[in-house]
Amino acid sequence: MVALPSRHRSLFLLLGVVLLQVLLLAVQIKRDSQGRLIRVWTVSAVSPVERSGAWGIGKVRDAWRHYFALSDAARENEELRRENGQLKLEVMQLQSKSAEADRLAALLNFKQKQAKVPMVVARVIGSSADANSAVIYLDQGQRDGIRRNMGVITPEGVVGKVIESFRDTAEVLLVTDRDSGVGAMIADTRIQSPVGGTGEPQLNMKYVGNDDEVAVGSRVVTSGMDRIFPKDLPVGTITQVKPGGQYKQIRVRPSANLEKLEEVIVLLTTDPVVLKQEAPGPAGDRSSAAAPTAPTAAATNAKPTDKRP
Amino acid sequence: MNDTYDLRIGESHIEVHKFHGGTILLSVLVATILQSFLPVYISKAAVLDLPLLITIYFGLSRRNPSTGLLLGTVIGLLQDSLSKTPLGLFGIAKTVIGFLASSIGARLDTEHPLARFALTAAFFVLHQGIVVLIQKLLLAQPQPWFTMRLLVACLVNSVLGVFLYFLLDRCRKS
Numbered sequence: 001m002v003a004l005p006s007r008h009r010s011l012f013l014l015l016g017v018v019l020l021q022v023l024l025l026a027v028q029i030k031r032d033s034q035g036r037l038i039r040v041w042t043v044s045a046v047s048p049v050e051r052s053g054a055w056g057i058g059k060v061r062d063a064w065r066h067y068f069a070l071s072d073a074a075r076e077n078e079e080l081r082r083e084n085g086q087l088k089l090e091v092m093q094l095q096s097k098s099a100e101a102d103r104l105a106a107l108l109n110f111k112q113k114q115a116k117v118p119m120v121v122a123r124v125i126g127s128s129a130d131a132n133s134a135v136i137y138l139d140q141g142q143r144d145g146i147r148r149n150m151g152v153i154t155p156e157g158v159v160g161k162v163i164e165s166f167r168d169t170a171e172v173l174l175v176t177d178r179d180s181g182v183g184a185m186i187a188d189t190r191i192q193s194p195v196g197g198t199g200e201p202q203l204n205m206k207y208v209g210n211d212d213e214v215a216v217g218s219r220v221v222t223s224g225m226d227r228i229f230p231k232d233l234p235v236g237t238i239t240q241v242k243p244g245g246q247y248k249q250i251r252v253r254p255s256a257n258l259e260k261l262e263e264v265i266v267l268l269t270t271d272p273v274v275l276k277q278e279a280p281g282p283a284g285d286r287s288s289a290a291a292p293t294a295p296t297a298a299a300t301n302a303k304p305t306d307k308r309p
Numbered sequence: 310m311n312d313t314y315d316l317r318i319g320e321s322h323i324e325v326h327k328f329h330g331g332t333i334l335l336s337v338l339v340a341t342i343l344q345s346f347l348p349v350y351i352s353k354a355a356v357l358d359l360p361l362l363i364t365i366y367f368g369l370s371r372r373n374p375s376t377g378l379l380l381g382t383v384i385g386l387l388q389d390s391l392s393k394t395p396l397g398l399f400g401i402a403k404t405v406i407g408f409l410a411s412s413i414g415a416r417l418d419t420e421h422p423l424a425r426f427a428l429t430a431a432f433f434v435l436h437q438g439i440v441v442l443i444q445k446l447l448l449a450q451p452q453p454w455f456t457m458r459l460l461v462a463c464l465v466n467s468v469l470g471v472f473l474y475f476l477l478d479r480c481r482k483s
Contacts, residue, residue: 010375010378010412013374013379014374017378018404018405021382021396021401022397022401024395024397024400025396025397025448028396029447037447
């Protein structure tokens, strides 16, 4: 044991005795808000050490988690990535099914409203291998009552006509094909003129004289004169009008979305039929036309009505 | 054993006094009891600090810092015990005074009345300073550092100390 110098012994004794009495005081003194002073001092003395320890341990733990224990993180990341992919796929499938349900609901709604018109809903199962011809194939044919020259439509508008019917399949020529044609008229002016395909997404209204007034945005509907499509079925919307040599050059955007056909309605008759009209939407608005929710009150007369001014 | 002996510090020779048996104990008890007894009947006696005077006297006389501080501790704790102050308040103050008095007594001749008066006054002020400091720091009871009452008490205790020390000198072994 180290012996203290005699001259310092009393000094150390003084410090010891004073310290003991300070501790004695601290044990007795009670602060209202913090308890006994000895507790305050003890906590004050210990808490920095505890805080430093907690800080150090936290840093070490963070370092371990973020830099050394990455094997679990990598595996977890891989699992999450895989799960994310599966969820994306499921979302896409659900969105597709939702869209399909919407389309089928629209078709069912249309069919229910046209209950007196014989028709069948068919699914598009293929398209032409020839890029120059606009042809699709349906999953129903002669066994389902489908014959040549039957009209094919959607609730949005005209699609085309059956050009060949097989036992379980039917071939449909779209209105956009060069060889296709539909008896049509401008809805508001009732100017009649056939509409034919051009091999492009847009149709061509062929025989409207230069003197006739035609406005861009006007709706074009079937005239019923071709005896394939019922009268007043939407064909499209006029998007461009130019004066030509003898007739105007009129471009029509089809009402039906022919580029994304999945289900269609085949009219199971070649006789003239009368369809209940759908409420006309804004000109050229496919989405509006695709919502056949408000049938008009009266069925349209099959006879053409000339409302030319 | 001799009643007095020389404490050689530097060139000076200072006597270390011994007392008759029981003198210190009796003095401490009487001073402590009077300190708590007198103010009950004489309110002015509250300015006296007899335990402090006893601490100073025996510290200066014994001239041993260890003994002086321990004596101050005992006297201070006794005073604390008889008052409502927490144990240690006067204990610390008188411990320091006992130590300083013993240390100074070992270096200076404190037999002269004037020296005793001055030292008592100085120790009284220091004692009060330590008490106020402890009250401020530990007890959270702020007290003024200086008042006229403190000055009067300092003078009264210093004068009383000179006479008291003279009486206590009679108890020394000659």
